[in-house]
Amino acid sequence: MAGRIEGRTAVVTGGCSGIGLATVRRFVEEGARVVIGDIDDAAGEALVTELGGPEVVTYVHVDVTSKEEVDALFRTAKDTYGSVDIAFNNAGISPPEDDSILDTDLDAWRRVQEVNLTSVYLCCKAALPYMLEQKRGSIINTASFVAVMGAATSQISYSASKGGVLSMSRELGVQFAREGVRVNALCPGPVNTPLLKELFASDAERAARRLVHVPMGRFAEPEEMANAVLFLASDESSFMTANTFLVDGGISGAYVTPL
Ligand SMILES: NC(=O)c1ccc[n+]([C@@H]2O[C@H](COP(=O)([O-])OP(=O)(O)OC[C@H]3O[C@@H](n4cnc5c(N)ncnc54)[C@H](O)[C@@H]3O)[C@@H](O)[C@H]2O)c1
Helix, strand or coil: CCCCCCCCEEEEECCCCHHHHHHHHHHHHCCCEEEEEECCHHHHHHHHHHCCCCCCEEEEECCCCCHHHHHHHHHHHHHHHCCCCEEEECCCCCCCCCCCCCCCCHHHHHHHHHHHHHHHHHHHHHHHHHHHHHCCEEEEEECCHHHCCCCCCCCHHHHHHHHHHHHHHHHHHHHCHHHCEEEEEEEECCECCHHHHHHHHCCHHHHHHHHHCCCCCCCECHHHHHHHHHHHHCHHHCCCCCCEEEECCCHHHCCCCCC
């Protein structure tokens, strides 16, 4: 099946890698025009060429912590393709200096809050006026399964930032439900992306500890998240808003996992 978001304009932050990249590819396959906002200029420019040129994909250098740059990203989507129909606010970081609260200093805490949480506030604030004017829009914010479950292997600022993304998405979904704009939070389980590989590369024991809790016994592939995002972006999810959309291989449903 193709054309599930035919003619729609989507903005994807963090679209040069991992979940964002798989989603950009999926959105293009399904007929959308996509504006990628990222800081990886080489990858971004290469993607424009690979995916069909500026008729289909535009790359914008955006640090998602900058209000001016985020505003310009959404303005580019409107000016280039005529609408802002889908916002996948997905860029995020998971740096090793964010660890147990006992070891995480204030600078590390603040950096993660800025990139993971303040960015989503800025992206929603920039996208909403276009969507409200159109009386149509789907916002998908990337939270995480750690927004709903505690981990003994802690990354304190990351978990707190994702909790913030989840409750902000819920509140926006409720506030704008009667105005044609849906807002949902995607809560992925662990996904096989550079972010996760970087985190676990130095610590095999930590990776194994995570895997024990996944009933499916494996990490997700980015394409499996992209399919979930596509569903939330398309009209197939038309009665869903303010939702905690867990795509986690069964983690949040498990008490004891099979060996
Ligand atoms: N990988 C996982 O296991 C997992 C699980 C749950 C949630 N998530 C969340 O999914 C999202 C995507 O993660 P991923 O695993 O695909 O990561 P990734 O590292 O593969 O990709 C992240 C992208 O964001 C971009 N980026 C980083 N900082 C930026 C900034 N300041 N401004 C603009 N772009 C920036 C990077 O250049 C990169 O292209 C993140 O929000 C992450 O927290 C990931």
